[in-house]
Structures are given as structure tokens and as C-alpha cells.
Amino acid sequence: MGQARETVGGKSKMIRADNLWKTFGRHEALHGLSFSVPEGSAYALIGANGAGKTTAIRILMNILEAERGSAAVLGVDSRRISPRELAQIGYVSENQDIPKALTVAEYLDYLRPFYPRWDKSLEASVMGELRLPRERRIGDLSHGMRMKVALACALPFRPKLLVLDEPLSGLDSLVRDEFMAGLLRQLDETTVLISSHELGEIEGVATHVGFIEEGRLLFEESMSDLAARFREVHVTLDREATPPGRAPEEWLNVRAMGNVVSFVDCRFSEDRLGAEIESLSGGVRNVDARPMSLRSIFTALAMSARDAAESKKG
Ligand code: ATP
Numbered sequence: 001m002g003q004a005r006e007t008v009g010g011k012s013k014m015i016r017a018d019n020l021w022k023t024f025g026r027h028e029a030l031h032g033l034s035f036s037v038p039e040g041s042a043y044a045l046i047g048a049n050g051a052g053k054t055t056a057i058r059i060l061m062n063i064l065e066a067e068r069g070s071a072a073v074l075g076v077d078s079r080r081i082s083p084r085e086l087a088q089i090g091y092v093s094e095n096q097d098i099p100k101a102l103t104v105a106e107y108l109d110y111l112r113p114f115y116p117r118w119d120k121s122l123e124a125s126v127m128g129e130l131r132l133p134r135e136r137r138i139g140d141l142s143h144g145m146r147m148k149v150a151l152a153c154a155l156p157f158r159p160k161l162l163v164l165d166e167p168l169s170g171l172d173s174l175v176r177d178e179f180m181a182g183l184l185r186q187l188d189e190t191t192v193l194i195s196s197h198e199l200g201e202i203e204g205v206a207t208h209v210g211f212i213e214e215g216r217l218l219f220e221e222s223m224s225d226l227a228a229r230f231r232e233v234h235v236t237l238d239r240e241a242t243p244p245g246r247a248p249e250e251w252l253n254v255r256a257m258g259n260v261v262s263f264v265d266c267r268f269s270e271d272r273l274g275a276e277i278e279s280l281s282g283g284v285r286n287v288d289a290r291p292m293s294l295r296s297i298f299t300a301l302a303m304s305a306r307d308a309a310e311s312k313k314g
Pocket residue numbers: 024025027028029047048049050051052053054055056166197
């Protein structure tokens with residue numbers, strides 16, 4: 001739509017958060033948070049309760065203002081987002097105000113005129129897929145149904161960007177599946193930012209992931225790169241194993257038990273791993289390098305990021 005979206009390394013960024021700081025009273029919710037969401041991606045912002053996900057998203061949506069740093073959404077400074085950008089952004093959040101006195105149908109009637117691209121046939125199919133009752137009052141619906149209403153209102157105008165703040169928390173598994181099916185059908189044409197504290201929720205949907213802890217980004221990467229470069233490695237020796245004095249830096253969480261040395265290889269290549277093991281150990285009987293689940297990768301990365309932060313401090 002003719003907007004000067006920022007381009008980094010040849011790829012357009014639909015969202016860019018740069019060194020955001022935010023405090024509530026004495027509590028520092030964001031501590032120099034930076035991340036960026038490439039166009040066409042489904043970017044999962046993952047972090048424990050209280051990590052700062054909602055705060056970051058509210059800054060992006062211009063609901064809150066950061067004390068330092070900047071954010072751009074669809075190429076526009078988040079503090080200057082206008083109705084023109086808002087007409088291209090779908091925002092779904094637990095805390096969002098949906099008028100409780102209206103029925104679902106009345107709320108849809110109210111919203112349509114704000115969005116030039118509203119597609120009534122898409123609205124009908126989303127409503128059907130999410131099994132939403134048009135004639136019921138929103139205030140009478142359960143929490144899960146209200147989240148589905150929020151999603152149903154965010155999809156029919158085919159937003160360029162969908163921002164979903166913990167949309168799945170508190171939903172039962174059936175409603176979750178319905179919600180995700182509704183979301184997945186939209187992924188081809190929309191960039192998505194979805195926050196969650198549960199890894200399992202976003203596996204299979206997210207193309208990129210950013211891990212946030214205590215208001216900082218620990219890492220961000222594409223899911224395919226993550227899956228390709230991580231292996232859980234077990235090296236069986238012909239003697240009692242001891243942890244190597246100087247392990248290669250791409251080996252994380254190295255430990256020895258019996259005659260097995262185990263570690264996580266975070267830059268996996270078969271040739272390099274073979275050479276590294278030979279040069280360090282000798283007497284190798286067997287090498288087992290297994291692909292890792294997203295959950296195990298996260299645990300390994302979070303542990304090593306914490307170790308690195310601690311060794312920097314002290
Ligand atoms: P959750 O997964 O539980 O929703 P989150 O990652 O979204 O967590 P935030 O809601 O951004 O985390 O909160 C980050 C920190 O800032 C928390 O410690 C929270 O208590 C604090 N915080 C957020 N909003 C406020 C507020 N309005 N007043 C005071 N503290 C706040």
C-alpha cells in the first residue's frame with residue numbers, strides 16, 4: 001500500500017522493536033527489548049508469565065508508551081499509528097474491550113464500515129468454522145467464545161498484520177484447535193505476531209520464534225534454522241568419560257556419565273562434529289546425534305544464555 005516499510009537484509013520487516021524500556025513504578029517490565037518480525041512470517045514471541053510480552057505488544061499497538069527505544073509497525077513509528085494502519089492490523093488480546101451489550105452480529109455490523117477490505121463471505125466462513133452464535137450477547141459468552149469472537153472480527157478484513165496476545169490461554173483443547181484452524185487458513189496472506197508462554201501451542205504454526213525473558217530478547221530465529229542446527233549428541237567412549245577441559249563453543253550443557261559424554265550441538269554439521277569429537281576424545285565407540293524437539297532446544301538455549309549472562313556479570 002505504498003508504505004515505506006523498513007527493509008533489512010533484503011527482507012521487509014512488518015514489526016521492529018528496538019531497545020524498548022518500560023517501567024511500572026519500580027518494576028522494570030522491558031529492559032532493552034529488540035526484535036523484528038519479517039513479512040510473511042508467523043512470529044511467536046515466547047516467554048514465561050511476566051516476561052514482558054503483553055507490555056511489548058501494547059507498545060507496538062500504541063496503547064502504552066515506552067520510556068526509551070522505538071518501535072515501528074508496518075513501517076510507521078508505533079506512536080504515530082493512524083486509522084490507515086489500524087485498518088490493516090488485526091489485534092486480538094485477552095484484555096481487549098469488546099462491547100458486552102451487543103450481540104455478535106451487531107458487533108460485526110458495527111465493525112464492517114471501518115474496514116474497506118472487509119470480506120463478507122470470509123466473515124461467514126470464519127463464523128461457521130469457529131461455530132459462533134450470531135444472535136447471542138457477547139457479555140453472555142464464555143471466555144473462550146469471546147476470544148473466538150475477537151479472532152472472527154480480526155480475520156474478515158484480511159489484515160496485513162495479525163497481532164495475537166496470548167490468544168490461547170485459558171481455552172480448552174477443542175476451542176484451541178478451532179481457533180488455530182481459523183488462524184492457519186489466514187497465514188498465506190498475513191504476517192502474524194503471536195505471544196504465548198507455552199511452546200506446544202505454537203509448534204507447527206510459527207515460522208519464527210523470539211524468546212523473551214525478564215524484558216529482554218534472549219534469541220530470535222527461524223524455526224527451520226533452529227531445527228537444522230540443533231542436535232542432542234551422545235558420544236560413547238571405550239573408557240570412563242570425563243567432561244573435556246575445553247569443549248568447542250558450539251557444545252552446550254556438556255556432561256559425562258559412565259563412558260558417555262553428552263552435549264547439545266548448536267551448530268550441527270556432520271563433518272564438523274565428527275572432527276571435533278575425534279580431536280577431543282579419541283577412543284570413540286559410537287556417536288548418536290538426534291534432532292531435538294522445540295522444547296528441548298529452548299531449554300538448552302535458555303540455559304546457555306543464562307550461563308553466558310552470568311559469566312559476563314561475574
Ligand atoms: P503473561 O504471560 O503472564 O501475560 P507477559 O509476558 O505478558 O506475562 P507483561 O504483562 O508484559 O508480561 O508484564 C511484565 C511485567 O510488568 C510483569 O511483572 C507485570 O506484573 C508488570 N506489569 C505489567 N503491566 C503493569 C501495570 N499496568 N502496572 C504494574 N505492573 C505491570
